[in-house]
Amino acid sequence: MLGYLDERYKRTISHQKLIDFLPQFPRFYDAISKFMQKDSIKHLNDNSSIENTGLNFCPFPIFGFIDCSIDKISRPRSGPNGDFFGTPRHKGEDDAQRSVYTAYKKLHGIKVETVLLPNGISTVFGPCSARIHDVGGVLQMSGLDNFLCHIQQGAEHVYCAFGDGAYAANHLRCKYIQRYQTINLVLDLNFLSSNRIGIRSYYQSLIPGVDITPAQRLCNERIMPCRQTIEHGYGDVENIFRICSRPESLRIGQNNSHACRQLRVCHLLVNVYVCLNGNKASSFTKFNCPPPSLKEYLQL
Numbered sequence: 501m502l503g504y505l506d507e508r509y510k511r512t513i514s515h516q517k518l519i520d521f522l523p524q525f526p527r528f529y530d531a532i533s534k535f536m537q538k539d540s541i542k543h544l545n546d547n548s549s550i551e552n553t554g555l556n557f558c559p560f561p562i563f564g565f566i567d568c569s570i571d572k573i574s575r576p577r578s579g580p581n582g583d584f585f586g587t588p589r590h591k592g593e594d595d596a597q598r599s600v601y602t603a604y605k606k607l608h609g610i611k612v613e614t615v616l617l618p619n620g621i622s623t624v625f626g627p628c629s630a631r632i633h634d635v636g637g638v639l640q641m642s643g644l645d646n647f648l649c650h651i652q653q654g655a656e657h658v659y660c661a662f663g664d665g666a667y668a669a670n671h672l673r674c675k676y677i678q679r680y681q682t683i684n685l686v687l688d689l690n691f692l693s694s695n696r697i698g699i700r701s702y703y704q705s706l707i708p709g710v711d712i713t714p715a716q717r718l719c720n721e722r723i724m725p726c727r728q729t730i731e732h733g734y735g736d737v738e739n740i741f742r743i744c745s746r747p748e749s750l751r752i753g754q755n756n757s758h759a760c761r762q763l764r765v766c767h768l769l770v771n772v773y774v775c776l777n778g779n780k781a782s783s784f785t786k787f788n789c790p791p792p793s794l795k796e797y798l799q800l
Contacts, residue, residue, distance in 0.1 A: 501786060502711070502761045505765050506764055512771075512797070512800070513606065513623065513767055513771070514623060515622065515623045517711060521539050521621075522784070525659045528618045528619070528659075529563055529659055531785060531788060532563075532726055533557050534787075534788070535725075535726060535787055536558045537555055537556070537788065538554045539554050540552045540554070550619060554722070555719065559719050560660075560700060560719075561660060562661065563617070563659040564615050564617045564618065565615070565726070566613070566615050566616075566663040566667065566699060567613075567730045568612065568613050568616060568638055568643070569612055569734045569749060570607075570609040571610055571611075571745075572608065572609045572747045573600065573751065575589045575753075576600060576608070576751070576752050577589075577592070577596045577753040579714050581784070584721060596753055596779055600752070601630070602631050607630075608747075609631065610627035610628065610750065610752065610760070610763070611626060611627060611632065611634075612625065612627045612763065613626055613634070613639065613642055614730065614768070615644070616733050619787075619792065620733075620789075621771050621791055621797065622730075622767065625638070626638065626760075627764070633653055634667070635666055638747075645697065645699050648661065648699070649698045660698055662727060663700075664727065666699040667699055668704050676747070703719060733770075736779060737746075737770050741769070741770070743762070744766055750763070759779075771797065772798075774799070775793060775794045777789060778790070779791075
């Protein structure tokens, strides 16, 4: 059953599904912009509060949010190679365990790259080894930065995905555009057409010793609650399918391992749940962007 669902709906859960939502990118941007325009109250530990006024508009041309999530797995090939006295360990067990070990989280795991839309639907690339860096490895393997630029060629307005500070990398196309904006140079139209925005992150100072402006700092503070919504999506996967939070249920060192299929199918079924019930991202208090119907989402 896992193999059938994974093969039949591999495009539905992958980043290729973003092509179907391409006409809705302007609506997604408006939903994010309206949330950033709301006033908010920040409560401090000393029982005081600070009222933050909303922005006039969202300065980032974004349609959704990107992030990576790590799921803990059992150590691959960690048991004995046989059932007799003096059984040796599996051949290559040290290399197998190192290949999925991440020193950042200090665990063995697999990683998925996720793009969350304001309507609560997410697309997934992976899983791959948790040892690989989010930007330097997983993003280069998925090719999402170039893919977003390719599917929006010739569009009047180009939208991008928004990630955390790890996605403020020099090799991403949005970084080149941000560098030109920071040093106040006039943008060349040919430069913009050949370097479309694919993925961008928070405002950061690109010149040593020069801090970002107060307006840019305010924009970073207002976009942060929006980006944190993708973390809630990862929590929905573990709350609905508790099997994803159990390392003993994700084994990749065995013959015919189904851990990767299982994780992709869980994300697919969570999207099915969102189509029927909605989630926090699509709710009225957040982006107020209803998800598609189940027939529209599962259309092949």
